[in-house]
Amino acid sequence: MKFLSYWHDTAPAFAGAAQGPVEGRFDVAVIGGGFTGLGAALQLAKAGAKVVVLEAEKVGWGASGRNGGHLNNGLAHSYLAAKVELGRERAIALYKALDDSIDTLEALIAEEGIDCNFRRAGKLKLASKPQHFDAIARNFEAVHAEVDPDTALLSAYDLKQEVGAPFFGAMLSKKSAVMHMGRYVVGLAEAAQRHGAMIFEQAAVTEHRQAGRRHHLKTPRGGVTADAVLVATGAYTPSIFGYFRRRIIAVGSFIIATRPLAEAEIAATMPGNRTCVTSMNIGNYFRLSPDNRLIFGGRARFSATSDQRSDAKSGAILQASLAEIFPQLANVEIDYCWGGLVDMTKDRFPRAGYHDGVWYAMGYSGHGAQLSTHLGMIMADAILDRSDRNPLKGLEWPAVPGHFGKPWFLPFVGMYYKMLDRIQ
Numbered sequence: 001m002k003f004l005s006y007w008h009d010t011a012p013a014f015a016g017a018a019q020g021p022v023e024g025r026f027d028v029a030v031i032g033g034g035f036t037g038l039g040a041a042l043q044l045a046k047a048g049a050k051v052v053v054l055e056a057e058k059v060g061w062g063a064s065g066r067n068g069g070h071l072n073n074g075l076a077h078s079y080l081a082a083k084v085e086l087g088r089e090r091a092i093a094l095y096k097a098l099d100d101s102i103d104t105l106e107a108l109i110a111e112e113g114i115d116c117n118f119r120r121a122g123k124l125k126l127a128s129k130p131q132h133f134d135a136i137a138r139n140f141e142a143v144h145a146e147v148d149p150d151t152a153l154l155s156a157y158d159l160k161q162e163v164g165a166p167f168f169g170a171m172l173s174k175k176s177a178v179m180h181m182g183r184y185v186v187g188l189a190e191a192a193q194r195h196g197a198m199i200f201e202q203a204a205v206t207e208h209r210q211a212g213r214r215h216h217l218k219t220p221r222g223g224v225t226a227d228a229v230l231v232a233t234g235a236y237t238p239s240i241f242g243y244f245r246r247r248i249i250a251v252g253s254f255i256i257a258t259r260p261l262a263e264a265e266i267a268a269t270m271p272g273n274r275t276c277v278t279s280m281n282i283g284n285y286f287r288l289s290p291d292n293r294l295i296f297g298g299r300a301r302f303s304a305t306s307d308q309r310s311d312a313k314s315g316a317i318l319q320a321s322l323a324e325i326f327p328q329l330a331n332v333e334i335d336y337c338w339g340g341l342v343d344m345t346k347d348r349f350p351r352a353g354y355h356d357g358v359w360y361a362m363g364y365s366g367h368g369a370q371l372s373t374h375l376g377m378i379m380a381d382a383i384l385d386r387s388d389r390n391p392l393k394g395l396e397w398p399a400v401p402g403h404f405g406k407p408w409f410l411p412f413v414g415m416y417y418k419m420l421d422r423i424q
């Protein structure tokens, strides 16, 4: 088994990183080379701005190269709950932004010729318990009537054609998609570079200072100045940006990938070939890879650490969950096991805007694989003062009480959700 992201292992390396010292004077400096940063850089470069991306490791090293690869349209959480928490207008705007983000990806991939197996697979939200189906059905009725007619409610009987496991029904969101996340992120970086963005890898920003209108950013390889800065560091946000660290909770999420499945195994487990998410609080998400591996993820443990030891521990828990859902695959070989950090916010809604001189977009809470490119582009337009399409503008973002960057409270949150899963 490789303790490595399947996406990282099966994508070409990005060959366009700038060489030599980090230096220069730019219109915009983007910190972080994931989907958010690269989406913004592409948009900025296309508009003729002089833009630099500073990435601490390699492009796609963070969550963008480690995720489950579910490009789900609409809100990941209950639309009914979002209306209560955000108000109807913003809940609809956010729902539509997530829909639009899949269209953005589809168009961008076609325009830039990115070879990444993009496919509108459709997403199934699977009811793990009978009472969960009731809640899914209530949410479906509102979604279907108010924001997304491209949805369907499937009974347990209908579901037999989709998934070879005993769930109690599901909501199908037809516009959701999948792609090869590693090939996409490298293709996105190549596109940004082709349009003129300068991308430095191994260039961690260690200092940020603003003097008048100019920002000064330092890395171990030199420094740059810029008129505007976009912080796109998600769950990996460094301590120099304390404001965001007090608002982003970095939570581990973990994934295993099986060996490629045979046709008969797919027919018995994932005949519908869609993205699947279970309805438990500590649930699982799974899909097939382009070469027919089952990519099976979940929170597994409430840990803020993703290294080989932590990933292996979580991988063992995931293997047991996989066997529980698909006993037919109980003994299947696991070829990959990896983890990454998810940029959670307390209310699980993302945030994007301008604070204390810097622009930001983050807090996707496990559902940014599609929204991050789109929101990066929206923030690029805001920086350029071209258009104001930010669906999160003005949304309050209080700090998490008692949180200064290291989420000491995660084990307690884990216990709480375990208890909820037992009683709900």
Ligand SMILES: Cc1cc2nc3c(=O)[nH]c(=O)nc-3n(C[C@H](O)[C@H](O)[C@H](O)COP(=O)(O)OP(=O)(O)OC[C@H]3O[C@@H](n4cnc5c(N)ncnc54)[C@H](O)[C@@H]3O)c2cc1C
Residues within 6 Å of the ligand: 031, 032, 033, 034, 035, 036, 037, 054, 055, 056, 057, 058, 059, 060, 061, 062, 063, 064, 065, 066, 067, 068, 069, 070, 071, 072, 203, 204, 205, 206, 232, 233, 234, 235, 236, 237, 238, 253, 254, 255, 285, 297, 339, 340, 341, 342, 343, 361, 362, 364, 365, 366, 367, 368, 369, 370, 371, 372
């Ligand atoms: C295991 C896992 C599974 C997931 N599954 C899904 C899914 O199926 N569907 C979905 O929608 N979302 C999923 N997500 C979430 C999704 O991947 C993220 O929301 C999205 O990738 C965020 O992109 P980003 O560019 O904002 O952040 P990232 O991709 O994390 O990029 C941030 C970058 O900033 C860099 N950085 C940090 N500090 C510095 C510094 N000081 N200087 C320079 N660079 C720095 C990091 O190296 C990193 O590359 C998952 C996440 C994880 C971890």
